[in-house]
Amino acid sequence: MNQLKDKFDEISKKYDSQRKMLIPCFDEFYGICVSVADVNNNTPKILDIGAGTGLLSSFLLDRYPEARITLIDISEKMLEVAKQRFIGNENIKYVVGDYTKYNLSEEFDMVVSALSIHHLEDSDKKELFKKCYSILKPNGVFINADQVIGETPYIDSLNKKRWKESIEKSGLPREEILAAYERMKLDKEATVNQQLEWLKEIGLMDVSCIYKYYSFAVMFGRKKS
Template identity: 50%
Template structure:
């Protein structure tokens, strides 16, 4: 798996300068994905500790920072090139930590009120995803939230073909040039997608509550889960 991580870092370093511009042209439901993900971040704390996994250029973090301007963010990504873009984006903010590392192996030293990820976890295989969900649960505070914007594998070969066909049709009419389209298709070789059903199950098995897919467009999804604080009585959880 180490070689996979190296390939991911190399590929995303190459596209870091144009990544945000291209993303809107590579994701048919771009606005919905990020708008809904940000709306789900309903926190009681106005200064939450936020961890962004595979943060890239900080796009997802920018939505959270807009909603919670006093939040303390930790952006972790394999690609130092992508994080350089994030540093420039947040140059006026001092409450941000940048970590160029593998977020599956990193030793986190503090608990988080909100963990977010955007189009990153699908690069991991099934056992790695399960292990990650377990790790996240262990570093999150009681009452915290996990939001994962990602791509999933179709439950059947036919559904998977529909997903791929829709995406291919979209990017071919997106205004991207052929080199950019070819580069995007090449990056899909790094994908290790899992089905939505499996990932929701793994989140539940890791201990999360309120596990759901809040939004889905073909293979693009917004997954949601909470870490419940304590239980009072058989039916009413207190967060």
């Protein structure tokens, strides 16, 4: 985790500007997260795990301006960027810490994550999903927008080839492209199907991969009322 923290500390200032270039499906990827974030509450409590600079939360705030959001991330520098983004918003809480170990006792209407959980070992992913389920309110939703590994080695190589072709043409400076390739070495992706099964096993309903574009997927589940 320390190596991961260091990598994201390094890119904290550039993180947001890089996203649109590193995620070919950026608008749909984040837009679909917001579109399926349906709760019967205009002031939902939201937990954003691996929140980084608060990018996903900023889109959710467009839909729920009065939302009360807790952002947790291992990188203090990433959260410093988030604090600047949400300056003046007293409904935002910031927690610096490892979300796999942090004791979360409150309940939330939504637990969301974007491009973070794929850094965990599979056993830690499963434990985290259990924790997310335990802190969801009845009818609460879990949304994980993340990178996934291909179902077979061939599909995975195809997905990664398409992604590399895209970012090579993105206009990102060469050193930033190489840094992105270096960060990939820390990835521990799981397949969509594996993760959907884990979400079903913990008791979530309506489990689905709402969206997928090569290696990018939006996975969804809802807690029974």
